[in-house]
Amino acid sequence: xxxxLGMPAVPPKPATExxxxxxxxxxxxxAAHDALADGQMRTNLRRATRTIRDxxxxxxxxxxxxxxxxxxxxxxxADTMQRLPELLEQLEAAVTARxxxxxxxxxxxxxxxxxxxxVRAAGAREVVKVxxxxxxxxxxxxxxxxxxxxxxxxxLAELIVQLAGDRPSHILxxxxxxxxxxxxxxxxxxxxxxxxxxxxxxxxxxxAARAHLRExxxxxxxxxxxxxxxxxxxxTVAVLESExxxxxxLTLPRTLVSVVGIEKVVPTYRDLxxxxxxxxxxxxxxxxxxxxxxxxxxxxxxxxxxxHLVLLDNGRTRAxxxxxxRSALHCIRCSACMNVCPVYERTGGHAYGSxxxxxxxxxxxxxxxxxxxxxxxxxxxxxxxxxCGACYDACPVKIDIPTALVHLRDRALxxxxxxxxxxxxxxxxxxxxxxxxGGRFRWALRGLALAGRVLGGRRIRRLPWPGSxxxxxxxxxxxxxxxxxxxxxxxxxxxxxxxxRGAGGDAS
Amino acid sequence: MSARDxxxxxxxxxLGRAPGAPGPAPADVVRGYRAATDVAPGxxxxxxxxxxxxxxxxAAVIRCRASEVAAxxxxxxxxxxxxxxxxxxxxxxxxxxxxxxxTVLVDAPGDLLTARRLDGTGAVLTACRVAVADTGTIxxxxxxxxxxxxxxxxPDRHVCVVRADQVVASVPEAVALLGEHPERPQxxxxxxxxxxxxxxxxxxxxxxxxDLRVVVVxx
Numbered sequence: 075x076x077x078x079l080g081m082p083a084v085p086p087k088p089a090t091e092x093x094x095x096x097x098x099x100x101x102x103x104x105a106a107h108d109a110l111a112d113g114q115m116r117t118n119l120r121r122a123t124r125t126i127r128d129x130x131x132x133x134x135x136x137x138x139x140x141x142x143x144x145x146x147x148x149x150x151x152a153d154t155m156q157r158l159p160e161l162l163e164q165l166e167a168a169v170t171a172r173x174x175x176x177x178x179x180x181x182x183x184x185x186x187x188x189x190x191x192x193v194r195a196a197g198a199r200e201v202v203k204v205x206x207x208x209x210x211x212x213x214x215x216x217x218x219x220x221x222x223x224x225x226x227x228x229x230l231a232e233l234i235v236q237l238a239g240d241r242p243s244h245i246l247x248x249x250x251x252x253x254x255x256x257x258x259x260x261x262x263x264x265x266x267x268x269x270x271x272x273x274x275x276x277x278x279x280x281x282a283a284r285a286h287l288r289e290x291x292x293x294x295x296x297x298x299x300x301x302x303x304x305x306x307x308x309x310t311v312a313v314l315e316s317e318x319x320x321x322x323x324l325t326l327p328r329t330l331v332s333v334v335g336i337e338k339v340v341p342t343y344r345d346l347x348x349x350x351x352x353x354x355x356x357x358x359x360x361x362x363x364x365x366x367x368x369x370x371x372x373x374x375x376x377x378x379x380x381x382h383l384v385l386l387d388n389g390r391t392r393a394x395x396x397x398x399x400r401s402a403l404h405c406i407r408c409s410a411c412m413n414v415c416p417v418y419e420r421t422g423g424h425a426y427g428s429x430x431x432x433x434x435x436x437x438x439x440x441x442x443x444x445x446x447x448x449x450x451x452x453x454x455x456x457x458x459x460x461x462c463g464a465c466y467d468a469c470p471v472k473i474d475i476p477t478a479l480v481h482l483r484d485r486a487l488x489x490x491x492x493x494x495x496x497x498x499x500x501x502x503x504x505x506x507x508x509x510x511x512g513g514r515f516r517w518a519l520r521g522l523a524l525a526g527r528v529l530g531g532r533r534i535r536r537l538p539w540p541g542s543x544x545x546x547x548x549x550x551x552x553x554x555x556x557x558x559x560x561x562x563x564x565x566x567x568x569x570x571x572x573x574x575r576g577a578g579g580d581a582s
Numbered sequence: 583m584s585a586r587d588x589x590x591x592x593x594x595x596x597l598g599r600a601p602g603a604p605g606p607a608p609a610d611v612v613r614g615y616r617a618a619t620d621v622a623p624g625x626x627x628x629x630x631x632x633x634x635x636x637x638x639x640x641a642a643v644i645r646c647r648a649s650e651v652a653a654x655x656x657x658x659x660x661x662x663x664x665x666x667x668x669x670x671x672x673x674x675x676x677x678x679x680x681x682x683x684x685t686v687l688v689d690a691p692g693d694l695l696t697a698r699r700l701d702g703t704g705a706v707l708t709a710c711r712v713a714v715a716d717t718g719t720i721x722x723x724x725x726x727x728x729x730x731x732x733x734x735x736x737p738d739r740h741v742c743v744v745r746a747d748q749v750v751a752s753v754p755e756a757v758a759l760l761g762e763h764p765e766r767p768q769x770x771x772x773x774x775x776x777x778x779x780x781x782x783x784x785x786x787x788x789x790x791x792x793d794l795r796v797v798v799v800x801x
Contacts, residue, residue, distance in 0.1 A: 118781070125782045142614035153609035159593045160605045172765065178586040230788060231779035247779060254781050276780040280788050287789065292697055308764040318735065318775035318790025325731045326697050336589065341608065343764045347757040348615070350770075354717075358778065361635060362717035365790060366770035367731070373767050375694060376730040391592035400596075 095213045096182075096389075097443055099427035101454040106421040115251045115422050122250045123413045129359025130410060130468075136361070137351070146348045148472040151404035154341060155394065161306040161339045162385065168309025172371020174381040179333075181388050182212035189214060189298065189331055190221050192382050196329045198223070198296040204313060204320045205229035206300025207245055207407055208333045208386055210429045211442075214298070225298070226290050228319035230283050237264040243423030243431065246357050246409035251422055254279065287319065297323035297378070301334045302406070303349055304383070307342045310370045311383065314353060314363045324367045330378035335386050337403040349406060352470040357408035389442030398481040401473045402438040411465035411475060417458060426455060433465035437478040445485050456482035621715065621751035628715045628749045629798060635718025639773025640786055641794040648801050651743060652678035655707055658741045658795050659684055662704030666695055666733055670726025671707065675743075679707070689729050700736035706791070707741045708734055711768075713749045713796075714756045718773065720744060720796065721756060723766040731769055740791040742771075746800045 099105050109115065134140050154161060166176040179185035193201055201218065203209065203225050215225040215236075227236045231249040235242050238260045242248030249257065258274040261282055269282055299320070303312045311332060313320050324330060340349065354363045372381050394400045412418045412432030423431035428439040436455045443452050456479045465475040556564075583591075594601065621627045633643045646654040656678040659665050664685040667676065680686055687703060689695045695703075709727035713720045720742055722728040734740050750756050760768060775790030786792060 122782050139615040142616075146611060146613050146615055149609065149611040153611060156597065157605050157608065158597070159590050159599075162590065162593070178584070178589045180585050180588050180592075184585060228789075229779070230777045234779070247782070249779060254783075257780055276783040277785045279780055280777055280785040284788050288701070291789070292701060305764070310764050316775070317777045317788040319788065321731070321735050321769065322789050325735055336593065343761045344757060347617075347754040348613075350757070351615075351753050360772075362714075362719045362770070362772035364639070364772050364774070364776050366768070368768040368770075370765045370767070373724070373765075375691070376724060376767055377732075385589065387589045387592060391589070391596045394593065394596035 095210055095429045097428050097439055097449070097452050099424075099451065101451045102421075102425060102427070102458040103454065105425040105427055106417075106458070109421045109425045112422070114253070116420060118251055118253050119419055119422055122247060123419050126247075126359050126413045130356060130413070131359075133355045133359055133361055137355070143348055143351055144470055144472050147352050147406075147470055148404070150340060150345050150348060151471050154339060155337070155400055155403060157341070158336065158339070158394070161341055162336060164306040165304055165309060165339050165383075166385075168306065169311075169371055169381075169383050170309075172309050174309070174371040174383055177382060177384045179384055179386045179388070185212050185333055185384055185386050185388065186214055186217040188382075188384050189333065190218065190223070192329065192331050193218070193223055193296050196296050196380070198294075198329075200224040200226065200290075200294065201296045201298050202226050202228050202290055202294040202323045202327065203232075204297065204299035204315065204323045205232045205248070206298070206333065207429060208300040208335050209298060210242065212333070212386070212388060214333070226287070226294075228287050228290070228323060229315070230280060230317060230319075233283055233287070234260055237261070241424060242429065244409060244412060245407055245430065245432075251424070287322075291319075291322040291326055294323075294327045296329045296331065297327040298331045298333065299323060301332050301338055302353065303346065304334055304339050305341075305343050305346065306339050308370055310343060310346075310368050312346065312366060312368045314366045316358070316364045318365055321365050321367055324369070325377050327378055329380040329382070331382045331384065333384045333386055335388070336390050337405075353406050353408055356406075356410040356468070356470040389444065392444050393438070393441035396441060396481075396485075399437060399441050399478055399485075401478055402434065402441055404471045404473050405434050405438065406471060408470055410468040410470065411473075414464040414468045415459075416462060416464070417460055421458075426458065427451065428455070433459060433475045433479075434473070437475060437482055440482060440486070445482065453486040456486055615754070616752060617754045619716075619751040619755075623750045623755070624746040624748075628751050629746060629800065631715035631751070632713055632718060632744075632749050632796075633798070635715065636773065636794075636796055639718055639776070639794075641718075641773045641796055643796050643798060645798045645800060648799055651675060651797065651799055654797055655679065655741055655743065656682045656684075658797065659705050659707060659739075662739060664703045664705075666700055666703045666706045666737055668708055668727055668729025668733060670729075671709065672727075675707070689733055694730070695733070697732055697736055700732060703737045705739035705741060706733050706737040707743075709743045709745075710748060712756045712759050713744045714753055715749055715751045717753060719753075719756070720771045721760060722769045722771070723760060723763060724768075725766075731767055734769060734771070735790055738787075738791055739793040739795070740771075740774075741795045741797065743797045743799060746798065749798070 169176050177188045218225045227233050234249040234257055244250040254274040257279055261268050262272055265286055301311045302314045354360050393403055411434050415433050418432045426435050428435050430438045436458050440452050440455050459479050461476050463476050636643050652674045655675055666687045669690050676686055710720045711723040774786045774792050774794040775788050776784055776786050777788045778784050
């Protein structure tokens with residue numbers, strides 16, 4: 075334990091200030107390069123992801139029918155996508171019949187405008203928020219702020235991120251990159267009325283957050299949430315959480331707005347029996363999350379008396395159009411894929427430059443934005459993987475992320491009208507040129523060997539283009555003075571060091 | 583074009599469907615998982631599993647006979663000061679609570695308790711709709727003996743009475759029951775409020791009740 079003295083500087087984590095929450099910053103290799111230098115973050119991440127991973131394995135092994143649940147979850151999602159128009163219409167009718175109002179938003183700007191109008195109509199100047207990926211994706215907090223409305227994040231991790239002026243780095247544990255001492259510093263310097271002598275004990279920190287937020291819950295007139303599931307058959311909306319901040323937001327204010335991606339619909343009430351088993355065990359490694367709230371429209375005298383459901387496209391129909399890539403829309407946001415990903419574990423979430431990091435982000439984000447945008451930074455995301463397949467094994471709805479990655483890599487290289495090759499395609503074409511003939515490759519190798527001699531045996535960190543395509547992501551060991559080919563060429567023909575086993579010429 | 587028509591049109595187009603073309607019939611989803619288990623509702627196995635899961639969440643579990651419920655809940659609330667209750671609890675429970683010197687605040691239709699009033703209330707006493715042994719979950723669906731969602735949210739202690747016959751083994755069995763009234767607002771509770779946001783250290787009690795006590799009634 076340590077005692078707070080003076081005003082500490084809390085470093086904001088992402089190096090680049092995001093302008094668009096769906097994708098900001100440089101290409102993945104460049105961002106990852108910086109992230110790899112942050113030893114503290116990697117230590118925090120390694121500890122956190124390993125803990126969740128072990129818990130998840132324990133509780134999924136408990137269920138004898140885990141694989142059958144995954145199969146059913148996968149089948150329900152595939153069916154949902156095929157019938158999406160009808161299910162959305164059914165959902166709208168069911169919510170409306172129960173006194174709710176359904177809005178449709180083509181993109182982030184439209185969704186933000188709808189929410190702002192509802193908040194204004196309620197006469198509110200501040201809102202409380204349940205942690206939600208959809209509202210992060212559309213940059214709702216920033217938009218509300220520009221419109222003069224203060225949005226208070228109430229999830230502990232989101233609060234930490236908001237107070238620090240930081241970005242979330244994990245979809246489930248957004249402050250996973252911060253350790254307890256950093257959090258103590260953030261609270262001590264940024265939270266109003268923080269207890270004096272606040273220590274870095276997690277319980278003490280959580281209680282400081284409880285005290286800070288309680289008054290906000292009691293006075294708020296409007297709450298904003300996302301949803302984990304929306305049932306077409308009944309109009310029931312479900313939010314799963316742990317802390318009770320979600321229940322506070324979903325219960326106390328008079329007006330509730332839920333911003334929900336169109337892919338979150340599930341066909342029947344019964345389908346909840348599948349997802350209420352898959353999601354908690356996959357995400358936090360618990361048998362069940364502490365709290366789930368389910369509501370259907372408006373219930374007189376119980377909970378919000380005004381309910382608005384905003385159905386959000388924002389690129390989802392673009393993803394839906396790709397028959398392989400659309401499986402990214404099956405995602406139930408459990409984050410199991412990032413917790414098992416060796417790339418995520420080393421680079422952290424910020425390197426992906428998107429609210430959706432990790433393996434699922436690598437296939438979801440570029441599709442939501444459109445690969446045809448030829449933005450090299452976005453197009454670099456499907457390459458942010460070792461294709462080891464751990465994400466596929468962990469996914470509760472069996473999204474074949476490796477296959478989607480390979481498919482999207484191909485699209486990133488070859489999409490376009492021919493006259494204007496994509497940015498990633500241009501880069502890859504240059505690499506291909508260097509390796510297209512033995513002669514060119516031999517000269518490239520000789521150049522590297524020479525560079526190695528100049529450097530005196532140290533590792534090569536940066537090469538000029540097109541070698542930079544390699545060294546942007548990895549160091550290069552210096553090469554021996556002579557390549558194997560050169561050595562072979564200098565030997566007299568017909569001799570062999572192979573103790574009589576075949577001719578030397580076979581080695582080529 | 584309205585946003586609604588634009589989004590629905592884009593969805594249809596992404597699926598390669600002509601405008602006005604009918605959608606496919608629902609797929610036949612194979613549900614090879616357990617719809618039920620061989621653990622009977624209310625059986626000793628179900629009760630033991632529920633208790634094990636609840637203790638794992640650091641909730642308290644108290645077992646008693648039907649004739650002892652009133653005295654048991656009164657004892658669990660003894661130091662709470664004021665106790666909020668939904669309108670439909672058995673009179674005998676309320677009498678026992680009042681007899682032990684506690685103030686009982688009834689959340690009656692027409693005279694509802696405000697959130698601020700509940701914030702100064704020590705505890706809440708409710709029944710439940712169903713409990714899931716596998717996951718240590720108690721579900722409230724707003725019935726007269728469970729009340730509005732706000733009741734079990736704001737006070738710091740929640741004493742919840744679960745009848746043995748309400749304890750099912752698995753999630754699908756609970757969803758089948760709850761699906762009889764999907765329109766009712768539901769709260770699924772698995773242990774007290776908890777967070778793991780700081781270095782994944784579990785801390786009980788952030789915003790909801792920090793103290794959950796489950797009274798299991800057996801005959």
